[in-house]
Amino acid sequence: MRIGIDLGGTKIEGLALADDGRELQRRRIPAPRGNYDDTIRAVADLVVAIEREAGASGSIGVGIPGAISPATGLIKNANSTWLNGRTLAEDLGRAIGRPVRLANDANCFALSEATDGAAAGAAVVFGVIIGTGTGGGLIVNGRVVAGANAIAGEWGHNPLPAPADDERPGPPCYCGRAGCIETFLSGPGLALDYIVLGGEDLAASEIAARAEGGEPRAITCLERYERRFARAIATIINVVDPDAIVLGGGLSNIDRLYAEVPKLWTAHVFSDRVATRLVRAKHGDASGVRGAAWLWEAGAAA
Numbered sequence: 001m002r003i004g005i006d007l008g009g010t011k012i013e014g015l016a017l018a019d020d021g022r023e024l025q026r027r028r029i030p031a032p033r034g035n036y037d038d039t040i041r042a043v044a045d046l047v048v049a050i051e052r053e054a055g056a057s058g059s060i061g062v063g064i065p066g067a068i069s070p071a072t073g074l075i076k077n078a079n080s081t082w083l084n085g086r087t088l089a090e091d092l093g094r095a096i097g098r099p100v101r102l103a104n105d106a107n108c109f110a111l112s113e114a115t116d117g118a119a120a121g122a123a124v125v126f127g128v129i130i131g132t133g134t135g136g137g138l139i140v141n142g143r144v145v146a147g148a149n150a151i152a153g154e155w156g157h158n159p160l161p162a163p164a165d166d167e168r169p170g171p172p173c174y175c176g177r178a179g180c181i182e183t184f185l186s187g188p189g190l191a192l193d194y195i196v197l198g199g200e201d202l203a204a205s206e207i208a209a210r211a212e213g214g215e216p217r218a219i220t221c222l223e224r225y226e227r228r229f230a231r232a233i234a235t236i237i238n239v240v241d242p243d244a245i246v247l248g249g250g251l252s253n254i255d256r257l258y259a260e261v262p263k264l265w266t267a268h269v270f271s272d273r274v275a276t277r278l279v280r281a282k283h284g285d286a287s288g289v290r291g292a293a294w295l296w297e298a299g300a301a302a
């Protein structure tokens with residue numbers, strides 16, 4: 001049995017997978033926001049509860065909204081800021097009584113989809129969660145590529161390529177720069193562009209619904225989004241040349257992306273044709289926690 005834990009900012013989800021990938025059970029608890037010691041205890045208690053119901057023990061992988069700094073061994077880049085600067089893997093391992101593997105949550109998402117999801121069988125997979133951010137993860141031959149700085153896949157803080165005059169310098173980003181890909185392609189980025197086009201403050205899903213219904217402003221907004229997406233993801237294709245790009249998160253539910261973006265990206269990819277597939281996540285919101293469980297299968301500590 002493999003246990004996956006998704007350590008989110010507002011909830012902690014735990015799942016047990018059988019060896020064949022079948023889901024045995026899933027539990028969800030509120031995250032103890034702002035309290036590190038309570039977070040450790042909550043994860044340990046969740047593991048105990050899962051194993052008691054299963055009547056078996058398992059390996060434990062944990063997806064986190066950040067990364068382990070290779071330089072210090074401490075958590076960095078977590079928007080659940082109470083995790084930053086902590087020896088999370090060691091502290092969880094001590095509380096649970098066995099080693100725990102950690103990986104960035106977008107890496108877990110990509111691993112799940114590469115293992116038995118929409119990109120199963122593909123050698124090189126780039127996974128993107130487009131929601132509040134645009135986190136990405138890279139999987140090669142079934143393994144997470146974490147990277148020397150533990151930032152592999154973090155394309156969202158590259159600048160938007162080939163910006164037009166009205167895209168420069170671009171919206172300010174929390175990372176301290178302006179015009180990051182994330183400021184255009186995240187859910188809040190799409191919502192902001194609808195306002196820039198003279199519309200009201202709407203959720204990304206509502207903008208997509210209005211485009212579907214034929215509203216000219218929403219259609220314009222999505223066309224701009226798709227052109228930006230194509231330019232941004234083309235740089236990924238040129239560097240890692242993935243077999244498949246898998247989209248998860250709220251904006252992955254916008255159907256037209258899968259047809260429109262590949263039409264647009266060819267102009268920006270250094271190839272006569274592009275065989276890369278753009279696909280929607282198979283496991284949806286469960287992919288993060290499934291990928292955490294697969295960390296032991298894949299031998300991918302990160």
Ligand SMILES: [Zn+2]
Nearest residue numbers: 157173175180
């Ligand atoms: Zn940024």
